[in-house]
Amino acid sequence: MKEDNILENGLLEIPAGKIREYENIFQGLRREVLEETGLTITEIEGEKDVVECKCNGYTVISFNPFYSSQNLSGVYSIMLQTFICKAKGNLLKESNESINIRWIKLTELKELLDSNENLFYPMHINAMRKYINFKLGGSNC
Template sequence: MEVFAKPGVGGIIIKTIDEIEYILIQERCKEDGGAENGLIEIPAGKIREFENIFDCLRREIWEETGLTVTEIEGENDTVIIEANGYKAINYMPFACAQNIDGNYPIMVQTFICKAQGKILDETNETKNIRWVSLNELKDMLDNNEEDFYPMHIMALKKYLKLKLIKKAK
């Protein structure tokens, strides 16, 4: 029997306070999470059948953090086409990742977004939800990359690199 990868979406949620940029991170604690429980991640989840990817991102962030998404980079550039009995959405994520080995066949498309509200203490999927500065995140990745959920490492590193290049200019 053929098995297919599951489509997913993730959000690098950013906020700026006193000219310091922060990113929201959390720890996995899913009932069937196994060895992945305790790993640091960004809010993410699976896309339901025919669910608009942006609606999915909003839903997953709400379920996992209690925050309401106020902006998703690139959403305004989205094109929806209806033809031949289909309705298709064309969009550009910030980063994409695919598990090509391991326990779980998933492909995650990551977007940069902003959100508002009060962070939950924990959910049935996450705990230790918190804001970290870009410098703190860089130190965490540089010194303890193995503490992170592998699907999100390169998206976070890409974001840090982008921000460090802009800061250097």
């Protein structure tokens, strides 16, 4: 639930958030998932393959997320990196950013997306469809 954006209130979404200034994206991912779900990430696909460069006063990391998305219209301009993770712990019932936190089966997710994608936060739809296709097979869009 997004308090500052009424248009997005009530939409279904996967855990997400903004990284802080100079925060490593993987640390930010762990922080956001913990804050929004109560789960501790134990593994992020691709994290072990990060390439780091320290040169001319910069520290740069390069990585491959599962999927990248950019919105070209809407409420605000953002890019989103989606990762596949493993986590442990107990789900919160709600947080200051989320309500009705729960797991759903991939088949149920596919049915919901196919029947009414307007239920979902638009920035997550393509990544969820790709993941469903990756796990269950079928159409990517």
